[in-house]
Amino acid sequence: MRQKRHLKxxxxxxIMLIPAGLMIALxxxxxxxxxxxxxxxxxxxxxxxxxxxxxxxxYIEMFTTDTDYxxxxxxxxxxxLVSTMLAYVVGLMIALxxxxxxxxxxxxRSLVLLPWIISMAVAAQNWKWLLNDRYGIxxxxxMSLHLIEQPLIFLGDLDLVRPTVIVISAWKSLPFMIxxxxxxxxxxxxxQYESAAMDGANKWQIFRYITLPSIKGVSFMCIMLMFIxxxxxxxxxxxxTGGGPGKFTNTLAVYTYKMAFHSNRLGYASAISVVVMIILxxxxxxxxxLSRED
Amino acid sequence: MYYAKHVKWPPFRARKxxxxxxxxxxxxxxxxxxxxxxxxMIATAFKSEESITSSVSLFPTASEFTFENFLTVLSxxxxxxxxxxxxxxxxxxxxxTVVIASMAGYALSRFRGNVFVIFGALLIITQAFPSMLRLIxxxxxxxxxxxMNTRLAVVLCHIAQSLAFCIMMIHGFYDAxxxxxxxxxxxxxGCGQFGTYLRIALPVxxxxxxxxxxxxxxxxxxxxxxxxxxxxxDALQTLTLYVSxxxxxxxxxxxxxxxxxxxxxxxAMAFLLFAQKYLIQGMTDGAVKG
Numbered sequence: 243m244r245q246k247r248h249l250k251x252x253x254x255x256x257i258m259l260i261p262a263g264l265m266i267a268l269x270x271x272x273x274x275x276x277x278x279x280x281x282x283x284x285x286x287x288x289x290x291x292x293x294x295x296x297x298x299x300x301y302i303e304m305f306t307t308d309t310d311y312x313x314x315x316x317x318x319x320x321x322x323l324v325s326t327m328l329a330y331v332v333g334l335m336i337a338l339x340x341x342x343x344x345x346x347x348x349x350x351r352s353l354v355l356l357p358w359i360i361s362m363a364v365a366a367q368n369w370k371w372l373l374n375d376r377y378g379i380x381x382x383x384x385m386s387l388h389l390i391e392q393p394l395i396f397l398g399d400l401d402l403v404r405p406t407v408i409v410i411s412a413w414k415s416l417p418f419m420i421x422x423x424x425x426x427x428x429x430x431x432x433x434q435y436e437s438a439a440m441d442g443a444n445k446w447q448i449f450r451y452i453t454l455p456s457i458k459g460v461s462f463m464c465i466m467l468m469f470i471x472x473x474x475x476x477x478x479x480x481x482x483t484g485g486g487p488g489k490f491t492n493t494l495a496v497y498t499y500k501m502a503f504h505s506n507r508l509g510y511a512s513a514i515s516v517v518v519m520i521i522l523x524x525x526x527x528x529x530x531x532l533s534r535e536d
Numbered sequence: 537m538y539y540a541k542h543v544k545w546p547p548f549r550a551r552k553x554x555x556x557x558x559x560x561x562x563x564x565x566x567x568x569x570x571x572x573x574x575x576x577m578i579a580t581a582f583k584s585e586e587s588i589t590s591s592v593s594l595f596p597t598a599s600e601f602t603f604e605n606f607l608t609v610l611s612x613x614x615x616x617x618x619x620x621x622x623x624x625x626x627x628x629x630x631x632x633t634v635v636i637a638s639m640a641g642y643a644l645s646r647f648r649g650n651v652f653v654i655f656g657a658l659l660i661i662t663q664a665f666p667s668m669l670r671l672i673x674x675x676x677x678x679x680x681x682x683x684m685n686t687r688l689a690v691v692l693c694h695i696a697q698s699l700a701f702c703i704m705m706i707h708g709f710y711d712a713x714x715x716x717x718x719x720x721x722x723x724x725x726g727c728g729q730f731g732t733y734l735r736i737a738l739p740v741x742x743x744x745x746x747x748x749x750x751x752x753x754x755x756x757x758x759x760x761x762x763x764x765x766x767x768x769x770d771a772l773q774t775l776t777l778y779v780s781x782x783x784x785x786x787x788x789x790x791x792x793x794x795x796x797x798x799x800x801x802x803x804a805m806a807f808l809l810f811a812q813k814y815l816i817q818g819m820t821d822g823a824v825k826g
Contacts, residue, residue, distance in 0.1 A: 254729040255647030259655060262640035262703060269674070269696035270662050276673035336566055342559060352812050353567045356574050359804040359815065361758035363776035364797040368573040370783055371580065371790055379576060382592040416570065418819060425820050474666050477760050481780055498668045503765065508672050515669035526664040 281513035286506050293509075300513035310489055310497070311514070317404070318493040321479075322472040325411035330465055332412070333419025338453075340420065341427045351424065358417035366481035369410055373397060397483055400490060407491050411478050415468045426460035427453070459533070466529045470522055494518050574801070580794035581605050588790050605795035615796055617771060618778035622757055622800075625687050625774060629694040629756035630749050633702050636695070637748055638741075641706035642733050656707075659700040667697070671765070678766060689766040690774075694756040702748040705821050709744030710737060747814040747821075750807050757803055775800040 284296050304311050340350055357365065372380050373396040381393040396406045430453065438448050476495035479485060485492040485500065492500075494514060502511035568575065579595045580588060587600040596602075609615050644652050674693065683689040714737045722732045738745070760776040767773055773781075779800055782793040807815060 252647050252649050252651075255643040255649070256651065258639040258643040258730075258733075259651070261636045262699060263655065265636060265692075265696055265699055266658065266662065269692055270665075270670065270700075271658075273670035273673035273677065274662070274665055276676075277669040280672060336570070339559070339563055339566060344556070344559060344563070348812075350563055350567050351816075352808050354570050355808060355812075355815065356571050356805075358819075359754060359758075359808060360574060360801050361760065361776050361779075361804075363758070363760045363780045364577070364800055365573060367779055367783060367793055367797055368577040371794070372573055372576055374790075377589060377592055377790070379592060379594050413570070413573075421816055421819050425816075470664070474668075476668065481760065495666070495668050499671075499761075502672050503675075508676075512669065512672055515666055515672075518666045519669055522664050522666060 277512045278516055280509050281516045283509045285509035285512070296509070300510045301517070303510065304513060304517065310492070314489075314492045314494055314497045317491065318473060318495075321404075321408055321411060321493060322469050325408045325472055326415065326465055326468045328408070328412040329415040329419045329468060330461065333416050334423055334461075336416075337420050337423035337427055338449075340424055351421070354420050355417045357413055358421075362414065362477040363481055365414065366410075366478065369482065370397065373406070398487055400487065403483060403487060403491055407479060407482055410482060411472055411475075414478060415472065418468060419464055422460060422464045423457060426457040430456045463529070463533060466525065470525055473522065473525075474518070577794050577797050577801075580790060581798045583791060585789060585791045605791040606799070609792055609795045609799065614770070614773075615778060615799075618773050618775045619799070621687065621767075621772055622775040625690050625694065625763075626753045626757040626803075628687075628691045629698070630753040632691070632695050633698055633752035634745060634749050637699060637702035637752075638706055638738065638745060639733075640703045642710055642737055644703065644707045645710035659703055663700050667761075671761075675765065683766075685767060685769045685772060687767070687772060690759075690762050691756075693762040693766070694752070694759060697759070697762075698748075698752040698755045702752055705751075705818065706741065706744050706748055708821060709741045709747075713744070714740045743814070743817075746811065747818045750811055750814050751818045754804055754807065 281300055282295060282297060283293050284299075285293050336354065340347060340354070372378050375381055375393040375395050378393075380396075381390075384390045385393065394402060396402050434452050434456075435448060438452055443451070474495060475493075476499060479491055479493050479496050480499070483491045485496045495518075498511045498514045498518075501507050501514065576594055582602060582605070583596040583600050584602045584604055587596065640655075644656055678684050678689045683692075718740070719732050719736050722736050723729070727735060758776065759774075760780065763774045763777055764780075767777065775796070779793065779797050782788055782796075
C-alpha cells in the first residue's frame with residue numbers, strides 16, 4: 243500500500259520535470275554531445291560537403307600548426323585572472339566602505355549594481371564613447387591634467403588595448419564582487435569585532451585577523467565564479483574590440499566564434515571548445531574540492 | 537566622572553562628524569567612478585549632436601540641454617521594431633522560464649528518488665560547460681529545423697541559458713519557505729498533488745517566482761550573442777543589436793547612441809529602483825549555489 247502510494251506520488255514529480263527535462267536534453271545535452279562529436283570531424287560549410295571523421299587531427303593542429311591558438315589561450319587566462327583579481331581587490335575595498343553605518347547605504351548599494359544589470363552591448367558602446375580619442379571625457383581629463391600630450395587611442399593602440407579590456411572586464415564583474423562580499427561582511431558576528439576592539443586590536447589587525455578569515459570561503463567562491471565567467475565570456479571582447487586590433491585581444495570564445503562562423507571551420511571550432519570545457523571542468527572540480535575542505 | 541565625560545564629548549563628536557563627512561565624500565566618489573559609463577550615457581543623451589562634437593564635457597550645460605535625441609530615436613521605426621522584438625523575446629523567455637522552472641523546482645524539492653537526484657546533478661554540471669560548444673550544433677539544429685531568423689530560436693536559447701539557475705533558485709525557495717504541513721492539510725482536503733502545488737506552493741513562493749521572472753527577463757533583454765547569430769533580418773533585430781550597430785559605420789551619432797542606450801537600460805533601472813531586493817537575492821543565491 244505504502245509502496246503504491248509512493249509510486250503514484252513520484253509520477254506527478256516526473257510529469258513536472260518533463261518540460262525542463264525536454265529543454266535541457268534538446269538545448270543543452272544534445273548540442274553538448276554533438277559538439278564533442280563534431281570536434282573529431284572536418285565539419286565545415288553547412289550542409290554542402292561530406293563530413294569526414296578525422297580523429298584527433300583538430301586537437302593536434304591546435305597545439306602544433308595553429309600559431310594563434312596558444313597566444314589566444316594565454317591571453318584568455320591573463321584576462322580572466324587579472325580582471326578577476328582586480329575586481330576582487332577593488333570590490334573588497336568598496337564593500338568595506340559600504341559596510342559602514344551610514345544613511346543611504348541602500349541607495350549606494352543599488353547604484354553600484356548598475357554595471358552588472360546593464361547589457362554589455364550598452365556598456366561597451368558607452369565605454370567606447372568615454373574612451374573616444376576626439377570627444378571622450380577620459381582623454382580630455384588626462385590632457386587637461388597634462389598627463390598626456392596626444393589623445394590615447396585606448397582600443398586601437400597595441401600597448402593599451404589589453405589593459406583597457408582587462409579593466410572594463412573587471413568593471414563588469416565588480417558589482418557582483420561587492421554585493422557578495424557585502425553580504426558576507428554583514429554575516430560576521432558583531433561581538434567578534436567588539437571583543438577584538440576591547441582587547442585593544444587596531445583597525446588593520448581587526449581586518450586581518452577577524453574580517454578576512456570570516457569572508458575567506460565566500461571570497462574564494464566568488465573569485466572562482468568570476469574567473470570561470472570571464473574565461474567563458476564572449477560579449478565583452480566581441481563588442482569592444484572584436485578581438486582586434488588584428489588578433490591582439492582574441493579570447494578563446496571570440497576565436498572559436500570566428501573560427502566557426504567566419505571561417506566556417508565548425509569541426510575545429512568545436513575542438514577548441516572541448517579543450518575549454520576540459521579546463522573549466524577541471525576548475526569546477528578544484529572549486530568543489532576546495533570548498534568541501536572549508 | 538560625569539564631568540570628565542562631559543568634557544570629552546564634543547571633540548569626539550566633531551571628529552566623528554569629520555570622519556563621517558569624509559566617508560560620504562569617499563562613497564560618492566567611488567559610486568560616481570563605478571557608474572561613470574552610465575552617467576556619461578545619460579548625460580550625453582540630453583546633449584544635441586552639435587554640442588557633443590563641439591565641446592567636451594560630461595554634463596550638458598543649460599543651453600545645451602535637449603530632449604531631441606530621445607524624440608528622434610523614439611520616432612525611428614527601426615528603434616521601435618527593436619524595442620518590440622526585445623520585449624516579445626524577453627517576456628516570452630521570462631514567462632516560459634517561470635512556468636518550466638517553478639514546476640521542475642517543485643518536483644526536485646518535494647519528490648525523492650534517483651531521477652530527481654540525477655536531474656539536480658545534471659543541472660549543476662551543465663552550468664560549467666562553455667556555451668560556445670553548444671552554439672555550433674545549435675546553429676546546425678536551427679538551420680535544419682527552419683528556425684533561423686525567428687524570434688523563437690532566440691527565446692529557446694535564452695530559456696536554456698537561465699533555466700538551470702532559475703530551477704536551483706526556486707528549488708531552494710520551496711525548501712525554505714513553503715510550510716509542509718500546509719501542503720499536507722491541502723492534500724487531506726482533497727487538493728491533489730498538482731492542485732497543492734498550484735494553490736499552496738506557488739502563492740506562498742511569490743517572492744521566489746518574482747526573482748526568477750526578473751532574472752530571466754533581464755538576462756534575455758540584455759543578451760547579444762544568440763540574437764546576433766540567429767536574427768540576421770533587420771526587422772527582427774533586438775535592442776542590443778540596434779545599439780551595437782551604431783559604431784560600425786563612420787560618423788557615429790553619439791547622441792542617438794546614448795539616447796537609445798538609455799532607453800534600452802530603462803527596464804534594468806526600473807527593476808533596480810522597485811525590485812532591488814529580488815535582484816540582490818538572485819545574485820547572492822546564484823553565488824551560493826552556482
